Amino acid sequence: MSLIDSARSLLLLIDFQARLMPAIHEAEAALRNAGRLLEAAGMLDVPSLLTEQNPKGLGPTVGQLPVGDAPVVAKQSFGACGKEGFADRIPANAQVIVAGWEAHVCVLQTVLGLLETGHQVHVVRDAIGSRQPESKETAIRRMERHGAEIVTTEMVLFEWLRTAAHPRFREVAALIR
Template sequence: MARADTLVVIDMQAKLVPHIDDGERVTQRVAAIVRAAGLLDVPVVATEQNPRGLGATVDGLLDGRHRLIEKDSFDATRANAFLAALPPAPGTLWIAGAEAHVCVLLTAIGLLARGYRVEWLADAVGSRRAADRATANLRAQQEGARLTTVETAIFSWLGDFRHPRFREALALIK
């Protein structure tokens, strides 16, 4: 794993997630990748869109090691604090969260424009409507993000089965 890898979690907020299509599954996938990042020392940068209206991040998803950025813009790259929390481009950013077709997609496009490699965790993004999520997956790929999955990300970070935390990481996806 390159040291410039960072997990970006967009707007997994308590008042939004219950409205996400298959929101429980999306939350489980995001939780798995956040736990894997912690286990494998991958930094996590998370955002909250208008937390006074949409609430805080879902309980138990983040901890004190993670950077949490409040934002007003749909594209997180318009928030200076968000950009300051990221490694320098051209690092690899693994992106997950909600809503796929709004804040996640617009942030991914902003990151790509700034020279980052974006790995779009297709099984860890969600929207209120399945069609919006499907369109966001397609659009992200058209814009240059690489579609991948939580499991692929974890194995990428591990490198091989000899990693000292292999069994712990494997337990997150079984």
């Protein structure tokens, strides 16, 4: 496994929806880190993709995320790979950077689906959440056992930058201060 490469990355934000938020343990922290990832992705030309689970029932993506014009895929299947056409949105050689709710359901099933189809997946530990901390930790261990790399927001940002000489270094570094 190599460093995360901004030129090969796709940021995938799973089900950061308003009606889920009150139930998620430490939701604010995960949401803050997802926002950092999304802002940095915009600065570094990393494409982003969002999903919404049953948006009619769970509502839209929370307004705190700077979504911009990133595409949003509505789904009924817990794993996004179960949504027809979803896999076509993921480039074959992409390093998929994953954040989202709920770690042990939609995030887990999406990650396992991506791994099954041969994608390199990085799960951002501090940008995922579940209702119960045990569910999140169990999901992280399972995803890692199946081949996902477990990373943090700062790891992703600094691997995307690679060097303090990067022209956007100061802007991206300011996101984590």
